[in-house]
Amino acid sequence: MLKEAKSSKIAKGLVVLSLNEEGRVEPEKVNHILTELKKEPARRALPILRKFLTLIKRQINTYEGSLEKFDSNADSSSNLISDKISLARGKKINLLIQENQPLIAGFRMRIGDDVYEDSIASRIARLKKSLT
Amino acid sequence: MSSITDLIRKEIENLSTDATRTNVGTIATLADGVARVEGLSKVMYNEMVEFPNNVLGIALNLEEDSVGCVLLGETSLLKEGDEARTTGKLLSVPVGKGLLGRVVDAVGRPIDEKGPIDSDITYPVERIAPGIIPRKSVTQPLQTGIMAVDSMIPIGRGQRELIIGDRSTGKTTIAIDTIINQAKINKKGKESGDANFRPVYCIYVAVGQKNSNVARTIKVFEETGAMEYVTIVSAPAADNPANQYLAPYAGCAMGEWFMENGMDALIVYDDLSKHAVAYRQISLILKRPSGREAYPGDVFYLHSRLLERSARLNEDNGNGSLTALPIIETQMGDVSGYIPTNVISITDGQIFLETDLFNKGIRPAVSVGLSVSRVGSAAQIKAYKKVSGKVKLELAQFRELAAFSQFESDLDAATKARLDRGARIVELFKQSAFNPVSVEIQTAVMWAVQNDFFDSIEVSNIASSVNSLKEYLSTQGTEACEEIYKSGKLEKETEEKLRSALEDWKRTQS
Numbered sequence: 087m088l089k090e091a092k093s094s095k096i097a098k099g100l101v102v103l104s105l106n107e108e109g110r111v112e113p114e115k116v117n118h119i120l121t122e123l124k125k126e127p128a129r130r131a132l133p134i135l136r137k138f139l140t141l142i143k144r145q146i147n148t149y150e151g152s153l154e155k156f157d158s159n160a161d162s163s164s165n166l167i168s169d170k171i172s173l174a175r176g177k178k179i180n181l182l183i184q185e186n187q188p189l190i191a192g193f194r195m196r197i198g199d200d201v202y203e204d205s206i207a208s209r210i211a212r213l214k215k216s217l218t
Numbered sequence: 219m220s221s222i223t224d225l226i227r228k229e230i231e232n233l234s235t236d237a238t239r240t241n242v243g244t245i246a247t248l249a250d251g252v253a254r255v256e257g258l259s260k261v262m263y264n265e266m267v268e269f270p271n272n273v274l275g276i277a278l279n280l281e282e283d284s285v286g287c288v289l290l291g292e293t294s295l296l297k298e299g300d301e302a303r304t305t306g307k308l309l310s311v312p313v314g315k316g317l318l319g320r321v322v323d324a325v326g327r328p329i330d331e332k333g334p335i336d337s338d339i340t341y342p343v344e345r346i347a348p349g350i351i352p353r354k355s356v357t358q359p360l361q362t363g364i365m366a367v368d369s370m371i372p373i374g375r376g377q378r379e380l381i382i383g384d385r386s387t388g389k390t391t392i393a394i395d396t397i398i399n400q401a402k403i404n405k406k407g408k409e410s411g412d413a414n415f416r417p418v419y420c421i422y423v424a425v426g427q428k429n430s431n432v433a434r435t436i437k438v439f440e441e442t443g444a445m446e447y448v449t450i451v452s453a454p455a456a457d458n459p460a461n462q463y464l465a466p467y468a469g470c471a472m473g474e475w476f477m478e479n480g481m482d483a484l485i486v487y488d489d490l491s492k493h494a495v496a497y498r499q500i501s502l503i504l505k506r507p508s509g510r511e512a513y514p515g516d517v518f519y520l521h522s523r524l525l526e527r528s529a530r531l532n533e534d535n536g537n538g539s540l541t542a543l544p545i546i547e548t549q550m551g552d553v554s555g556y557i558p559t560n561v562i563s564i565t566d567g568q569i570f571l572e573t574d575l576f577n578k579g580i581r582p583a584v585s586v587g588l589s590v591s592r593v594g595s596a597a598q599i600k601a602y603k604k605v606s607g608k609v610k611l612e613l614a615q616f617r618e619l620a621a622f623s624q625f626e627s628d629l630d631a632a633t634k635a636r637l638d639r640g641a642r643i644v645e646l647f648k649q650s651a652f653n654p655v656s657v658e659i660q661t662a663v664m665w666a667v668q669n670d671f672f673d674s675i676e677v678s679n680i681a682s683s684v685n686s687l688k689e690y691l692s693t694q695g696t697e698a699c700e701e702i703y704k705s706g707k708l709e710k711e712t713e714e715k716l717r718s719a720l721e722d723w724k725r726t727q728s
Contacts, residue, residue: 094283140256140283196242199257201303204237216229 093130097137101145109177111145144198149179151197154186167195171202241304243285245269248298251289251458252503255302258285264344266305271295274325275302276309276460279504286504288460290325310340311468313475317449318419321436324453324461324468341471343464347526354532356566359597360418360484360541363399363654364392366584366647369606369664370613371569374597375418375482376530376539380561382546382553383571388582389545390431391651392569393486394438396543397422399654400484401444406656418541419476420444421485423451423469425462426492438652455492462496470527473540477529480536485528489545490521494557511556518560525564553588567591581648586613601708602657605664609643616640642672645680658699659691661708662716671720675727687723695719 100119106112128134151171153164164183172179179197186194192205243257253275261267267275267287273296279286287302311326316336323329326340356374373379381389400418407415422439424432432452439445449472453465466487476483487493494517501514509515521544528542544565546558551573553562562568567590575583595603619637623629629637646667649655655663663684666672675683691699698716702708 199241199243199259201240201242202237203240208238213229216232217226 089130090133093133094137096128096134097141100134100138101141104142105145109145110149111142116142147198149177151179151181151195152184153181154184154189154194154196156185156187156189156191158183158185163193167193171195171197243302245296245298245300245302246284248293248296250499250503251293251460252500253287253289253293253296253302255285255287256283258302258304261285261304262308264308266307266309268303268305269296270300274309276464278500279506288463288500289458290460290464293458308342308344309464310342311471312337312339313341313472314339315419317472319446319448321450321452322468324451324457324465326468326472329452339475341475343467343471344523345471345474345527347523348529348531348535352529352531352535354530354537355596356530356539356593357596358482358530358539359599359657360396360482361399361403361654361657362392362396363402363656364395364582364649365655365660365663366582366649367392367569368598368602368657368660369647370586370610371567371584371589371591372593372595372597372602373541373543373567373591374530374593375541376528377567377591377593377597378525378528378542378544378565379591380544380546380565380568381571382548382558382562382568383583384548384551384573387571387573387576388651389547389571390435390488392571392582393422393488393543393545394435395652395654397439397448397484397486398442398444398652399656401442401447402654402656404447405443416482417447418482418484419473420448421451421469421473421483422448423453423466423485423487425453425465425487425489426455426496427452427488429454429456442652459496459499462493463500466490466493466524470524470540474527477531477538477540478536480538482539482541484541484543487524487542487544489547490561491545491547491557494520513556517557518564521557521561522564525561566593579648580644581651584647586610586617599657599661599702599706601661601702601706601712602664604708605661605668608668609664612636613640613643616643638673638677639667641677642675642680643667645677646672646684648681655688656692656699656703658702659688661702662691662695662699662720663687665708665713665716666720669717669720671724683727686727687720690723690726691719695723 103119104111104115123131153167168179168181188207190206194201194203194205241258241260243255245253246256247254261277263277263280265277267277269275273289273291275287275289277285277287312335314337320328320332320335321330326335328335356376358375360373360375361368362373381392383389397420400420404417407417422435432454436450439448451465451469453461469485473483473485494513497517497520498513502508502512506514525542525544528540530539531537544561546561548555548558570585570588571583572585575585615636619633620640623637666687672680672683698712698719701712
C-alpha cells in the first residue's frame with residue numbers, strides 16, 4: 087500500500103515536469119524524462135512508469151476529445167461544437183472526429199470522463215428503458 | 219390496441235430530447251463482486267453506477283485515481299475494460315403497502331413469482347435517522363406473545379431489542395413468534411372495528427441464511443396467516459456480499475415508509491453477525507484498513523446508523539414507529555465479542571438465549587439474568603404490569619437459591635416456598651414454537667400464579683395445566699379476558715370474574 091502511494095507520488099511529479107505553460111503534455115519533455123529514467127532506473131520503475139502512463143493519458147484527455155458522428159466528414163456543426171466546448175471549459179479543446187454509424191444521427195462527444203450525447207440511438211435506448 | 223399506441227405516444231411525449239451528460243469510467247479490475255473503475259471523476263458517494271448488461275453497482279470507495287464499486291447483479295457478465303457510467307441517483311427501493319405479502323431481494327425486486335410490485339414510491343436505502351426533536355419516548359407495548367418476554371423483558375413500539383445467543387437456541391423462533399403475534403393482533407383489531415386500532419406491519423430481513431431456512435420461514439408465515447402483514451427481504455448466503463450488505467438498509471427503508479406515514483412497523487434483522495461478515499468481505503476487497511477481527515474501522519457505524527433509524531415519532535410527526543429486533547449469533551455464549559458488544563451498546567436491551575437452558579428443555583431459553591429491556595414496564599399494559607411486576611425478581615431468586623439448595627438437605631419453609639414458586643414459574647414460561655399467547659390470557663395466567671392457583675399442582679404437570687387453562691380462558695372463561703383486552707386494566711370486578719373462572723377451571727381439573 088505504502089509502496090503504491092510512493093510510486094504514485096513520483097509519477098505525479100514526473101507529470102508536472104512533462105507539462106508546458108498551457109498545461110499540455112510536451113513530447114520533448116516526456117522523451118527527456120524517459121531517457122533519464124533509462125540511464126538511472128528507479129527501484130520500482132515498472133509501477134512508476136505504469137502510473138505515469140495513466141496520468142499522462144488523463145492529462146491529454148482534458149484537452150483532447152473525440153466527436154463521434156454518423157460520418158467522419160468535418161462540417162460547420164463540428165466546428166461549432168468544438169468552439170462551444172472550448173468556451174465552456176475555458177481552454178482550447180481539440181476534437182478528433184470519428185465515424186459511428188450506429189448513432190443514426192446526432193453526435194457523441196467524449197472529453198476526459200465526460201460524455202455528451204444527443205443522438206437518435208441514445209433516444210431510442212432511453213425510450214426502450216422507459217418502456218421496460 | 220389503441221391503448222398500446224397511446225402508451226407509446228405518451229412515452230414519446232414525455233421523453234427528454236436534450237443532450238445528456240454522463241460521467242464515465244472503465245473497469246480496471248474485477249474481483250469478488252467488486253469492480254475498481256478508473257475514471258468516474260464526478261461520481262458521488264453511494265451513487266448507483268451503471269455497467270453493461272443492466273448490471274448496477276454502488277460507488278463505495280472514492281479514491282484519488284479510481285472508484286471502488288460493489289456490484290449488485292450478475293458479475294460474470296462483466297469484464298475488464300467495460301464502460302461504467304454514473305446515474306446521478308442514490309440506490310432506492312420500492313416502499314408502501316404493495317410490498318406486504320411479498321418476498322423481495324436486496325434492491326426490492328420481487329423473487330416470489332407473484333408479478334411486479336404494486337408501488338410507485340421509492341425511498342433511498344441510506345437515510346439519516348430521525349433526530350431528537352421528532353422523537354417521543356417509548357410507551358406503547360409491542361407484544362411478542364411469548365410469556366417469558368412479555369412479562370420480564372417487555373418491548374415497546376419504537377424500541378430496538380437485541381435477540382442474542384449461540385446457534386440453535388431459538389433466536390429466529392422468537393422473532394417469528396413476534397411477527398405471528400402481530401398478525402393475530404392485527405386480525406383481532408380489524409374484526410373489532412375499533413377506529414383507534416393501530417396494526418403493526420412487519421418486515422423480515424434474512425441476511426446470509428440458507429435458502430431452505432428462508433423458505434421454511436415463508437411457509438410458517440403462510441400457514442399461520444401472517445404473510446399478508448409481512449414483507450420478506452432476502453439476501454441468502456448464496457447472494458453476493460453487496461446484496462447481503464444492502465438488505466438490512468433496504469428493509470429499513472421499507473419500514474420507514476410505515477413510520478413516516480403514521481403507522482407502526484416491526485423489522486427483524488436476521489442476522490447482523492452475518493451482515494458484519496459481508497461488510498468485512500467487501501471492505502477487505504476494497505483494501506480498506508482492517509482492525510479488530512479484520513473488521514473495518516467503521517463497523518460500529520454500519521450498525522448504529524441502521525438501528526438509529528428505528529424510532530417512535532411524536533404526534534407532530536405522525537405518531538408512527540419502527541421497532542427493530544436485530545439478531546446476533548454468539549460463539550460459545552461469549553457476549554463480549556466485537557460485534558455482540560457493539561450491537562448491545564446500540565440497542566435498548568437484549569434477550570439473551572442460553573444453550574444450557576435450551577438443552578434442558580426450557581424453551582424459549584431466555585436467560586433472566588442477562589436479559590433486559592431498558593424501556594421496562596412503560597411498555598406494558600396496566601393489568602399485565604400489576605401481575606408480572608415481581609416475576610423477574612422471583613425467578614432470579616429461584617435460580618440463586620436453586621444453586622445453593624443443591625448442598626442443603628434441610629431447608630426452611632420460606633426458602634422451600636420460593637423454590638416451589640420458582641420451579642412453577644419456569645414451567646409456566648415453557649412455550650412451544652409458533653404458538654404466541656394473547657396478552658389478556660397471559661395476564662390471567664400470571665394472575666393465577668400470583669394467587670396460588672398452581673400451588674397444588676405437581677411441577678411436572680404445570681405445563682399441561684397451563685395449556686388447559688389457556689384453552690379454557692379462550693373458549694369458556696372469556697368474560698374477564700375480554701374486559702382486560704378492552705380496558706387494559708385489572709379492576710376489582712374483573713379480578714372477581716377471573717377468580718370465579720379459575721375456580722371453575724380448577725374443578726374441571728380435579
